[in-house]
Amino acid sequence: MSSPRATKEWIKAVADYLNLSISALAQNSGLAPSTVTRFMNDGTGKLTVQDKTLDAIAIYSGVPKNVLPGTRTLPGMGESEAVPYDPRREAELPAWVMMAVDAIRGNRNGVEPWVVKGWALDLLGIVPGDILVIDQNRRPKNGDIVIARISDLVTGSAETVMRHYQAPFLVTHSAKLGPTRPEQVDEDRVVIMGVRAGLIRPYN
Structure with a gap:
């Protein structure tokens, strides 16, 4: 993700797409809910989230990082296998x-x-x-x-x-x-x- 703001927007979009709370999304992805909610609730912009956390959300949701739900098929890339x-x-x-x-x-x-x-x-x-x-x-x-x-x-x-x-x-x-x-x-x-x-x- 290019910035904490973009990362937060992606996580929120994935949660909304699956009709889940942020905590439920984290838990279903095999993560401690606090790992994600602490980042999402940070107003300073100083906290970051590890790539492996985003990978866990991506593998659970089927939504690749950097791609908002509903825009999965993009130029030059095929359907998921x-x-x-x-x-x-x-x-x-x-x-x-x-x-x-x-x-x-x-x-x-x-x-x-x-x-x-x-x-x-x-x-x-x-x-x-x-x-x-x-x-x-x-x-x-x-x-x-x-x-x-x-x-x-x-x-x-x-x-x-x-x-x-x-x-x-x-x-x-x-x-x-x-x-x-x-x-x-x-x-x-x-x-x-x-x-x-x-x-x-x-x-x-």
């Missing part, structure tokens, strides 16, 4: 799927189901409609399947992608899409947001 499961926007999942998600999650925060939308990893057996259970607190290791944010630093647009992590690069494995350019993780333009903790196929 996976989105956080939201029963208000997606078909309701069978009860057994949510039970499986809860079993993978256990008592950990920041472990949430994502709906696969793209074909970037079909050669690895991950296809649209699958549910990726993403752990945003797990440190990525070589060979992991990850959710990442790729940003255009000129326009400020961003997209969420699924990739195979072959350190330090993110790569696709797709028969449908063919070869694509590897992206190097640099914690600036390309940021890993979470690691696959499980894969569930709700429908055959």
